[in-house]
Amino acid sequence: MNKKITGIRGMSDLLPDETPLWQFVEGVLRRIAAGYGYREFRVPVVERSELFKRSIGEVTDIVEKEMYTFEDRNGESLTLRPEGTAGIVRAAIENGLLHNQKQKLWYTGPMFRYEKPQKGRYRQFHQFDVEVFGYDGPDIDAELILMTARMWQELGIKDVELQLNSLGTPASRTAYRDRLVEYFAAHRDSLDDENRDRLHRNPLRLLDSKLPEMQPLIAAAPQLTDSLDTVSAEHFAGLQELLTAAGVVFSLNPRLVRGLDYYTRTVFEWVTDKLGAQGAVCAGGRYDGLVEQLGGRPTPAIGWAMGLERLIEMVKLAETPVPAGNPDVYLVAVGEAAGRQALLLAEDLRTALPQYGIEVNAGGGSFKSQFKRADKSGARLAVILGADELANEQAGLKNLRHETEQQTVAWQDLIAAIDGELTTD
RNA sequence: GUGGGUGUAGCUCAGCUGGUAGAGCCCUGGAUUGUGAUUCCAGUCGUCGCGGGUUCGAGUCCCGUCUCCCACCCCA
Numbered sequence: 202m203n204k205k206i207t208g209i210r211g212m213s214d215l216l217p218d219e220t221p222l223w224q225f226v227e228g229v230l231r232r233i234a235a236g237y238g239y240r241e242f243r244v245p246v247v248e249r250s251e252l253f254k255r256s257i258g259e260v261t262d263i264v265e266k267e268m269y270t271f272e273d274r275n276g277e278s279l280t281l282r283p284e285g286t287a288g289i290v291r292a293a294i295e296n297g298l299l300h301n302q303k304q305k306l307w308y309t310g311p312m313f314r315y316e317k318p319q320k321g322r323y324r325q326f327h328q329f330d331v332e333v334f335g336y337d338g339p340d341i342d343a344e345l346i347l348m349t350a351r352m353w354q355e356l357g358i359k360d361v362e363l364q365l366n367s368l369g370t371p372a373s374r375t376a377y378r379d380r381l382v383e384y385f386a387a388h389r390d391s392l393d394d395e396n397r398d399r400l401h402r403n404p405l406r407l408l409d410s411k412l413p414e415m416q417p418l419i420a421a422a423p424q425l426t427d428s429l430d431t432v433s434a435e436h437f438a439g440l441q442e443l444l445t446a447a448g449v450v451f452s453l454n455p456r457l458v459r460g461l462d463y464y465t466r467t468v469f470e471w472v473t474d475k476l477g478a479q480g481a482v483c484a485g486g487r488y489d490g491l492v493e494q495l496g497g498r499p500t501p502a503i504g505w506a507m508g509l510e511r512l513i514e515m516v517k518l519a520e521t522p523v524p525a526g527n528p529d530v531y532l533v534a535v536g537e538a539a540g541r542q543a544l545l546l547a548e549d550l551r552t553a554l555p556q557y558g559i560e561v562n563a564g565g566g567s568f569k570s571q572f573k574r575a576d577k578s579g580a581r582l583a584v585i586l587g588a589d590e591l592a593n594e595q596a597g598l599k600n601l602r603h604e605t606e607q608q609t610v611a612w613q614d615l616i617a618a619i620d621g622e623l624t625t626d
Numbered sequence: 627g628u629g630g631g632u633g634u635a636g637c638u639c640a641g642c643u644g645g646u647a648g649a650g651c652c653c654u655g656g657a658u659u660g661u662g663a664u665u666c667c668a669g670u671c672g673u674c675g676c677g678g679g680u681u682c683g684a685g686u687c688c689c690g691u692c693u694c695c696c697a698c699c700c701c702a
Contacts, residue, residue, distance in 0.1 A: 314702095322701070479700095480701095597661085
């Protein structure tokens, strides 16, 4: 035997036993997004490296040490997308979707970050994202959050909590940044090397530090909310009012700053304590300056992203019932002639009853072994074809989930009999 | 990148102080000459993560390396 080739670290295979759960979750998200009037957008997983540097920010961890960046055969620097927003903004500008238009969009797919794998954190992971362009008021901020709340409800997820903050405009954010640098610089001695480094590179991130000895310092730091400009403050108040009216419970977290540079004004996170150290299940916010920064006209924008792996874990914990994806009918056919006939019969059944899944036994086997497979397939009904049935142009019909007596049905009556049995079931 | 744990059959795991591997599940066949999910019987499945070292002898001890898990960091 040759040496095994293994998969890539942090990139997992999704086995057939797990895909029904994924399909269920993705289906709920798609349906709800479409129901709110959002349309799907699909863009490539590879973009020019420059795109992410300019949008996410040069000094963020993502850009500095987590990107899968490589040169293609032309010597161009390309990067596997570490997040989705940048590519969507690029493509929306490039295709004219933002030219005197508003857009409500969603998309889903794999993202790539070179991190050390951990619970809820992988090198290839999947997101479901929503992005909105051209809406300035807090009503759309509220709608985005209401949409996520509905998603939790339909997925059966309970242990999540909404945290809100406002980062203000770029100008008020810069003003706050300066105050913060001043404050922490005065306490320089109590910072470790890493945080001292951050002080100049990305001071807002200091507020996120989990170091226990940092906590008193952070608690006493100037609050971003106090530096907020009036327009942002009004917007933020408007959002809170709408959420309260809609019955959405939230808490204000003045230290919620987000790790990507492009966020402005509203930011929010749905967090949980059920997933180990990775608490954010869904996060997002406004990025009013990004479109312009990437070469488009000034356009207000807001979006959020859900981590599907984390979402799936939450759905598992909630034990939400998931449709199994079994066939409804399993054709048992013993003998070569019966096997041939079963294949044809099954095609007729599929044409007449497209709403049902119909699996035909393949690979032969005794009645006993074929019934075992029928049971394992999860089918509710077995259609039986042996030499006797073949000779009489009949089939046996057995309900595998109830103790009812097996029927014998003529081929021309089979469609009606199966339909009857499955609908009364 | 740093730290802790881990790796034995397809899966879940046992294997005491070194003497060339075992259980349950799964799968296959049978008990029942054409009927599953229960029961009973039988059978298949392993370069013991990989490489090196110590030893007469290594799944077991030592070193290296990789995987997976968890935490730091960071984030969805």
